Amino acid sequence: MIPSQFDYVRVSTVDEAVAALAEHGEDAKILAGGHSLLPIMKLRLAVPTVLIDISGVEELNYVRVDGDHVAIGAATRHHDLEKSEVAQAEVPLLPHVAARVGDPQVRHRGTLGGTVAHCDPASDLPTALLALGATVVVAGPGGRREIPITEFFLGFFETAMEEGELIVELRVPRTGAGGWGYEKFTRRENDWPIVAAAAVHLPDGSVGVALANMGGVVLKAAAVEAALAEGKSIEEAAELAAEGTSPSSDMHADVEYRSHLARLLTKRALKVAAGETEASTAESTAA
Amino acid sequence: MSILGTRVVRTEDPLFLTRGAVYTDDLTDERLTGALHATFVRSTVAHGTVTEVDASAAREAPGVVAVYTAEDLGDLQPVPPPLPFLDAGFSRPWLVPVGGRVHFVGDLVAVVLTEERYQGEDAAEAVVVDVDPLPAVVGTAAAATDETVLFPEVGTNKVAAFGEPAPDDFFADCEVVVTRAIANQRVAAAPLETRAASAAWGEDGRVTIWCTNQGAQQAKGQIAGWLGLDAEKVHLITPDVGGGFGAKIGADQEYAFVAWLAQQAGRPVRWTESRSENMTGMLQGRAQDQVITIGGDRDGTVKAYSLVVQQDCGAYPRIGTVLPTLTMLMAAAVYDIPKVHAQATCYATNGTSIGAYRGAGRPEATAAAERAMDLFAAEIGMDPADVRRKNFIPAFTEPFTTASGATYDSGDYTAALDRVLEAAGYADLRAEQARRRERGDARQLGIGISAYVEITGADSGHGTSENAELEVHPDGTATVLTGTSPHGQGHATTWAMLASEQLGIPVEKITVLHGDTDRIPDGGGTMGSRSLQQGGAAVHQAAVELVEVARKRAAELLEANPDDLEVDLANAGLSVKGTPGTGITWAQLAADEQLIVQTTFTANAPTFPFGAHVAVVETDVESGKAVVTRLVTVDDAGTIINPLLAEGQRHGGIAQGVGQALLEEILYDEDGNPQTSTFADYPFVSATELPSFELVEMATPTPMNPLGAKGIGEAGTIGSTPAVQSAVVDSVAHLGVRHVDMPATSMRVWKAIREAQKGSTN
């Protein structure tokens, strides 16, 4: 449980981060909240030789309205997103989901850019960002570029970022008071989701639906979205939630059960988004 | 007013809360200055023959002082199993040699000594270990076939067998017979303080070992024996201990290894394991596969009950091998069943060794009996509370011997159940359940009942005795030395209360010392809920005896008749009857001549605390997820000395029991690889999964000790596990479900509902 040896570089601007990445090459890794990276380093599943710490980069820490989008700096902590008044008013799904990540300690360290870059198929905020149709802004030696989030998560812990790049911003549409629902199914309140479903009514009138832990990456529930677009009922659409997914089988859930949860949670999230039922998120505290 | 029975706050806590505890890894003892750090190289293969161990690269790694493989062990002999009747072929090597077999993921292959701890992890990685894998034996069913035998020299995986099969006609006179295979799954003790040991040899040729353990004296004896040392040469100290739950009973081989390494290296050595190491290396608990069969008549009378146990002992059989005999002894539980049959077979498997875990053998008996009662009740369509009432042993104050051979001291199981049902509002709960079922709600209510009796203060290697030494000093303070080994229980407070009660010395002025074999050479440690009823009783006895010693001396000094002197609690001494303040204090007597008493208390027999729990769960029948909404418990442990501490034991016990019922299970894949070796995978219960507990009082004193106290450490766990499991089953019983194995995970519950809906009662 002790990582192998590494060097540590602390940067204070994006330019410095990009320069450091260029200098140290592929053995370097960005360190943000450290709550995904450090555990796997302790288990020696990752052995970077240089860590570039961006947690003190002030220009990456913000939540603000930018035209018809909300722009969120990559180093924004889950807790700050949860408490952000801008986010609560403009895209309430995100602060709600941020509040459901891990426990308070995790939320005070973990960052939005970190959880997106880490690309864990079970992660909460990436699922919400996918449902929202977010855009990932990355910076690298060649400047900045925008990647639609639907093209960002390529495979198990693999993203569309190229060597030398880091995430600087996430942009999401302003949904305002439009309906949304997030159903996270866990063993214990503080755990990662066994399966989670996000549903959100988008400004263009469509409904975005995404699933956590139903494959190698967080997934769009494309069949559900299409069915809803065709005017199918929530029940009918939700029945399609497991289509096109490739869930794994583990001690918490086998493929059959995960598929069932995907349908159930999608239905519930859609109903909450439609204002038909209350969220069932506080399950474990129900008296 | 007596201090006993009052909520004295823990005297231990100010230091714990300000300075923090001093665990073995925190020690700054000067004898450990310049210590080397030991890092073990463990097998990552569950079963196989070691073909190569190459430490050459590791020996060159930074900070490495020495690397030991099996070739470097000199005349160290493998450690035999801890029970004399077990085949010596099950002995555990210190390090598995080339050509030898590794038997579980975590088996020791090499050990590295480094200047700094972090260097050890790098160096250990550099030790090349090659293993030619053999098929892994996972679980008792695979072990029983003997298709793959772990120890060829033994010839079978069967470690031990107790009892005979039931006669063919055992259930012949029963109208109804229900039988079912159930699991009492393997769980981890997971104390927050992982295992740790340090050792330093002195110029006098003695070794001081610090380690985290529940009984310093027992551990010392084992370590001396394994290393072939004269016991006088070993000084063992247990500093603050951060939880044990049974898994820190007895020394582990690593502890002795640290002492041996310190001798070889000529320098002190420290070792603290990581959490991952702990989750494979430390003793685990339960691990029984059971078949329960219950028979009786449709009026609810149970006539015969059989419990057949397959015990998984893990790779190297340890104390877990004999725990099923406790399960067998307690098989009849709280019931007056005419015929009870119990039998157990124990197997070696390629998993972590099994030891004691909160309740150790008794929870397995209760869980089985309570499942059986529920299954029987469901089969005859009777309320589970009524079935229990009909079959309880009637209230008794004289010893009662059950059909499985245990002799209980005192009990009133009907009263315990009645009290807990009343406090829970049983009738209202059933009415609410009926309404929800009627409406077909997605959230259904489940009500689980358990009644239990357990054995505490049984002989766990030290008879039913415990020692105490009590000394009053000239400054008016006092010191208590005890052979018990508190690791969270609060003995320092309670033992001080017991002395204070007799002597009038305030609790704050009484220091309790434990866990140092030079100062306290003999003691039984803390396990099996023995401490208060034996160790506490010894302190009480010491205080009573000290008064008598003091009375004789005071009589001489005061030229008074001893009978005319009485204890003057307000003045912490003795005074002439009827004229308080006229006498002499303990402190004055101590100034005159050392005032000290050493005594041993021996209980006639163990005690049998009992109780009843009601658990209420809400189950989302669409997902299968059950959430505990209420836990109402009666836990009768006889006379309560400090309610605050007794409640703490109940709280922790109840929570741990819920963990087993709903969440916890150590899992292996088919190759014997642990699937649950970090806290990301192994879910112990946390506050967010628990309601506030509703504790109902009941106290039936035992005649077995002058305090009237029975054990309380394990009771909560024993009661809550079956109550919660039963509640989950009950929540979906109307859908046709009769049983869900533990842990009753969402997936299991959902699948049970689906199976039942398909028509087959599961």
Ligand SMILES: Cc1cc2nc3c(=O)[nH]c(=O)nc-3n(C[C@H](O)[C@H](O)[C@H](O)COP(=O)(O)OP(=O)(O)OC[C@H]3O[C@@H](n4cnc5c(N)ncnc54)[C@H](O)[C@@H]3O)c2cc1C
């Ligand atoms: C106990 C615990 C419980 C948790 N529970 C949950 C949960 O319930 N749900 C959930 O979704 N998550 C959970 N997490 C994960 C948590 O949200 C992490 O904080 C998050 O996934 C990673 O964010 P980070 O800032 O800590 O990233 P780090 O750990 O610092 O980095 C993670 C990876 O992303 C890279 N990286 C970080 N920032 C950037 C960037 N700006 N650009 C490019 N690459 C970058 C790093 O190089 C690294 O590879 C949990 C974590 C822990 C420890």
